[in-house]
Amino acid sequence: MWILWWGEDMGKTKRLALCAVLISLALALSYMERFLPLQLLVPLPGVKLGLANIVTLIALYLLGSGSAFAILVPRCIMGAIFGGGITGLCFSLTGGLLAMSVMVLCRRIPCFSIYGTSVLGAAAHSVGQILAAMVLMNSVYVGAYLSYLLCVSIFTGLATGTAGAGVLKVLRKTDMWKP
């Protein structure tokens, strides 16, 4: 409840500044991620840790779904400009928007904590990417990859959930989010 109250009470300028900081943080994380050779561990296309999802989680839990969307979409577009290309944009937007929609719902379901929300978000991201791949490749056979990606997303979702929970535990004690 306190977060809703702060959210409404927080000045527009402060909210804008926080969103801008979180967008750049998400961009930096998703760029950094390319240098982590996770592909050598799990040799499948599209496997990544989803570090930028930590930022999405933090934004969703601290600032609400509106701001979280306002961070996600510019992050995907700028990510495409900085090196993903149009194909990359299709994948990150379908994956990202589907994951965000699922996480917005999960946050409201009382039996899920941030861990469950993160795992289901990561799974939804995989589903979105495979759907985009099916359309782009014009082939349903790409769907065979989905079961591998879903298994991986349990672990990456738990990892980003752990990181998000750690950051949020510290941040909610500070007055950074107060007006």
Place this chain on the structure above:
Amino acid sequence: MRLQFQKGDYAAIGLVVLLAIAVALAFLPGRMKDAAGVEIYHDGVLVKTMPLSSDGSYTVVGDYTNVITVSGGSVSITHSDCPGMDCVHSGSISAVGRSLVCLPNGLEVRVIGQSDDVDFVVG
């Protein structure tokens, strides 16, 4: 804000596992046929069919260049100049229904069975 791991989170993990199993069953590779050859698709169009029984290689030039090599009854993408190189890291495959994919180049290499009768039609 629920930051502690809860019992419901196991349900979330279980849900993803179930979904993974369901998808795996739907795409179960090599159910009935022996692998006979490979089909190479570029941007969704069949460009080349190769038998798995004889070794050989084929080069697809699009936005990027992929070299597909058949050797010892299995197929792999042995060279690619795409940035991710996921297709090369995917290794070699030989089971019917499995496929190798290079997304940046729009390439798919699919292992097919002996008789090419239709298993199922989607959409």
